[in-house]
Amino acid sequence: MPDERVLITGAAGVVGTLMRPRLCRPGRVLRLLDLAEQPAAGADEAVEIMTGSVTDPAVMAAVCEGADALIHLGGHSRENSWKATLDVNIDGTRTVLEAAREAGIKRVILASSNHAVGFRRAEEASETGLPADVSPRPDTYYGVSKAVIEALGSLYASRFGMDVIVVRIGSCFETPIPLGPRGLITWLSPDDGARLFEACLSAPSPGYQLVWGVSDNTRRIYSLAEAEALGYQSHDNAETFAEQLPTKPTPTEAEYVGGSFCTAPLGEFDPL
Template sequence: MSKPFRRILLTGAAGGLGRQLRGPVKDFADVVRLADIADMGEAQEGEEIVQCDLADRDAVLRMCEGVDAVLHFGGISTETPFAPIMNANILGMVNLYEAVHKHGIRRVVFASSNHTMGMYRTTDMVDATMPLRPDGYYGVSKVFGESLSRFYWDRFGIETVCIRIGSCFPEPANRRMLSTYISLDDLVELLRCSLTAPRVGHTITFGVSDNPSVWWDDRHARHLGFVPKDNSAKFASMFPAGDYPPVDDLATIYQGGGFLYSGPQYPQE
């Protein structure tokens, strides 16, 4: 069976999710170009390796040469001081989209984050049309990425699917993740749908499995054709009903969870 693309680019290939996706995304293209600032080891069959600093405009331009589509998982993926986030997630995003535009690449799948909406309460139901409410510098950088990708769609017709990824781990680490969990298999299927749907324009979708407790309404992304197969119900017994954190805990009140404690802090009295 022929693959949808001749060559795709996976940025952030040395990161937590990038390492897990390295094998599965080979089903999408004859060649997968893996890129990261960190060491990725030796190239395997059907792979190309490119070490690249996203803040280096010329290096990013070379990284994107000959590519048909981009899976952009590169950048800082945790809450940190602003300077490294600015270089990797903001300047890096500008460099990437300028390279995508110059090379005539028509589709990008952008690993955005649920932390673009982290200041909504866990009692809220959120959809892609609602105002953005990031919970830290990391979330702000993903808001910028979503806006920049929208600009390149409106101005240049470059299609992007922004996936607000929940929590992609083998199993939830806390009660919050029962709502935000997405299995690796579901994430790979969502990537496939995002790459191959006939027309996506600028789409924002929530990367989450079919969990019993949900905070996100994904009706605006149904045209992608994504149907999750997994859910977090099998992990519910890990978090007994009586084992709840305090009701005044910020990580309980807000969808951003622990990022409320790792981001910029209120001034001390």
């Protein structure tokens, strides 16, 4: 039986770097695309290193050829100028989806963000959490781009019959410590991230789905029901790190899903 080939865009970014060793497994080849330099294949991993931009149709056509599934992490991961956000996150995602469609890729996972709904108030969450499909209320140009990515995913699922799962990622880092107290709410551990992506890759015929990408944190305000319906089970909890963090968020962080993004200047690059 031929190996499963999973294409990951933005493979040199924070999430892509964390997922690379965790998504490697026997019978699978990871095809890793990024503009940035990537480590060469290790002796114990089946990877194909590709260099190029998600904005380039020729590049995307080439890397999609022969792929069975796509995890689209490529793009600006923080606030940036409107032009850069439009060119890379929005137009780039359409380029990616069109190349995937033309190559016959049937399973696509798109990285969205809590910032697509950043101006939702934390108090809107019920006992089970804020639903994964709550309508967008973006907090930045970055958040707008993620809302558009979600809409593009819906379009390609509905019009072309592709299975498209959109993951509204909270914050995926090795630990929640760099995030401050908000990390106790939004953290997606790398291991849980891999568990979630595996569930997204293997769930039978999901159609179009929105799910939250967070761990089962004691203080989370996000519903995990939708992700669990795909087979995801979180094993981690940011509360493990609570003693290493200040536990009182700022008023903005406490009020809005998007935290400090709700008051950050629009269009100014944030390197964090």
